[in-house]
Amino acid sequence: MAIIELEKMTKVYGADGVETHALRGIDLTIGEGEFTAIAGPSGSGKTTMLNIIGALDVPTSGKVVVVGQDLSAMSPSDLSILRLNNLGFIFQAYNLVPVLTALENVEFVMLLQRVPREERRERARKMLEEVGLGELINKRPNEMSGGQQQRVAVARAMVSGPKMILADEPTANLDSETGSDLLNLMRKLNEEKETTFLFSTHDKMVMDYSRRLVRLVDGRIISDEVRE
Amino acid sequence: MGTFVRIAWRNMWRNPRRSGLVVAAMAVGLWGLIFSLGFMDGMSRQMIDNTVDSHMGHLQVHNADYQARVKGFNMFHYQLDKYISDPGPVEQAIDASEYVVAWSPRIITTGLATNAQKAAGVAIVGIDPKRESEVTNIARSLVNGRYIEPASENTIFIGEALAKKLGIDVGSKIVLMAQDIHRDKAMAAFRVVGTYKTVSSTFDKSFVYISIGAAQKMLGMAELVNEFVILVDDPSKKLEVAKASVAQKLDKTKYSVMTWREIWPLLVRIVEMSNIFTYVFFILIFIAMAFGIANAVLMAVFERIREFGIMKALGAKPSQVFLLVAIESICLGIVGVATGILIGWATVYYFGRQGVNLAVFSAVLEQMGLGSVIYTSTNVSFFIWGGLIALVTAFLSSLWPASKAAKLVPVDAIRHV
Numbered sequence: 001m002a003i004i005e006l007e008k009m010t011k012v013y014g015a016d017g018v019e020t021h022a023l024r025g026i027d028l029t030i031g032e033g034e035f036t037a038i039a040g041p042s043g044s045g046k047t048t049m050l051n052i053i054g055a056l057d058v059p060t061s062g063k064v065v066v067v068g069q070d071l072s073a074m075s076p077s078d079l080s081i082l083r084l085n086n087l088g089f090i091f092q093a094y095n096l097v098p099v100l101t102a103l104e105n106v107e108f109v110m111l112l113q114r115v116p117r118e119e120r121r122e123r124a125r126k127m128l129e130e131v132g133l134g135e136l137i138n139k140r141p142n143e144m145s146g147g148q149q150q151r152v153a154v155a156r157a158m159v160s161g162p163k164m165i166l167a168d169e170p171t172a173n174l175d176s177e178t179g180s181d182l183l184n185l186m187r188k189l190n191e192e193k194e195t196t197f198l199f200s201t202h203d204k205m206v207m208d209y210s211r212r213l214v215r216l217v218d219g220r221i222i223s224d225e226v227r228e
Numbered sequence: 229m230g231t232f233v234r235i236a237w238r239n240m241w242r243n244p245r246r247s248g249l250v251v252a253a254m255a256v257g258l259w260g261l262i263f264s265l266g267f268m269d270g271m272s273r274q275m276i277d278n279t280v281d282s283h284m285g286h287l288q289v290h291n292a293d294y295q296a297r298v299k300g301f302n303m304f305h306y307q308l309d310k311y312i313s314d315p316g317p318v319e320q321a322i323d324a325s326e327y328v329v330a331w332s333p334r335i336i337t338t339g340l341a342t343n344a345q346k347a348a349g350v351a352i353v354g355i356d357p358k359r360e361s362e363v364t365n366i367a368r369s370l371v372n373g374r375y376i377e378p379a380s381e382n383t384i385f386i387g388e389a390l391a392k393k394l395g396i397d398v399g400s401k402i403v404l405m406a407q408d409i410h411r412d413k414a415m416a417a418f419r420v421v422g423t424y425k426t427v428s429s430t431f432d433k434s435f436v437y438i439s440i441g442a443a444q445k446m447l448g449m450a451e452l453v454n455e456f457v458i459l460v461d462d463p464s465k466k467l468e469v470a471k472a473s474v475a476q477k478l479d480k481t482k483y484s485v486m487t488w489r490e491i492w493p494l495l496v497r498i499v500e501m502s503n504i505f506t507y508v509f510f511i512l513i514f515i516a517m518a519f520g521i522a523n524a525v526l527m528a529v530f531e532r533i534r535e536f537g538i539m540k541a542l543g544a545k546p547s548q549v550f551l552l553v554a555i556e557s558i559c560l561g562i563v564g565v566a567t568g569i570l571i572g573w574a575t576v577y578y579f580g581r582q583g584v585n586l587a588v589f590s591a592v593l594e595q596m597g598l599g600s601v602i603y604t605s606t607n608v609s610f611f612i613w614g615g616l617i618a619l620v621t622a623f624l625s626s627l628w629p630a631s632k633a634a635k636l637v638p639v640d641a642i643r644h645v
Binding site for chain 2: 051
């Protein structure tokens, strides 16, 4: 079953009369449980695409259906509820709340979901153990390495049990070893929990780890290959 | 909510210098407010207390035709011919009131005090020495010699300032001259048995005390009096009730009962006016405070655009981001208020004990019936109101930055560096 359906999706940024076509008609379907990378050089539109799928941005035209809901028909607050309950996000870097500990960062999404305190705490602790940070739950982001921070981000994205995780260049600020550890972790979670993962990347390693690779150039899909 | 408060609290300490500055600004503002309120209130109270304690009492009873209202500073004028012809029922009415703590009858008129060399215009007060000592602080203000006794018919108690002015001392003889009740010239010699000193040298130069019997004899008034002074219990709350309880037992056509506020409206006006100045001052302090807080919180928001963007991307609602910023501002407010109240309390407590010495302005202060040392008053309501207003200011000044944060578009905010 499809978790993402994009039809003739375009995105045009216009400023001072100069139009920039970030996406020029994207047709793409992604099924549940996929581990897909959208690759392309910078400026190819991959982040824009991820933002639109993540209900953070709206397309100029075309149809976007995510987890069975047509985003074009939804209000900003409905979109935030959709994000909260169905999607997990991992950003490039510096994406944790700096004043909160690892545990509190992981709890944050559940706090917004109004999960009771005890349950929140327990689930966050378990999730951090799962990503291998059981020892660091009371550390703040500035006391952790980049790889550890990104693991906390993965734990935060995963903990509320979203249907899909969107990761925007998750390895961009990590060295290759840490990056591959992180990818192994995400693949493990993908296999165990059947959570859909969608990456945007220009990192060769991420492409190698992905099971499906969609290449984007100048806002168009130029190739779409399934790899095993 | 608890986590929001925790986030806000920790965010506050992310930039300790900026937060510290805001806290300091709030604390100083609140301190200034508490101190000036304490000072103004202390001054008003002292002005009232001095006047009430030394002479006026809380209530006075006169003949209905007597013009008791004071027009300026210490500009008393007395009408001997508007006397109370039958003091008995008045005494009974006063005694019957449960609110009355003490009372004293008086004969009071203006006259001249002279010795061989000099003369001075004075207010001659005939008193029941024992009762007067329960109502006013004149007996307690003794500096030299002794207070007068009831039976004595030729002793006089005068202000130290008057003694100096006339160049006399305890033991000296002076002659009082005045018009008697029939507007004839009355005159009697007295020996100074003691001198007193109140906070007001103007008062000390004006008021001389003789026994009521001596006054009645000198002025031809037999058993008559022209004034009753009354002290009531808890005057700040029960002044009007006490007045009514005395007045209801008296014939309105013959007697008038007045509170000190009615007798000396100017004093009330001065207090009111000083309050208005204080309020204007507060408004200015709080406006400055509001801009300071708004600026600091706005800076804090601009620094964290990316962070708010991520929170919103994760699913935080605009209202939750708004709340976070507002709580942060209130946290700042609470620390500022706590600090301000602490130093404010310490200051008014200290100056409430030690007093603020304004000897330089003593001439002006004495005119106003004040001593040269002002004791600040520590009124709990100042702390509560000051604190509440400061907190509300902190909250209001966060509204704009908070709504800016709430309106951030996540996709732009995340890209913000």
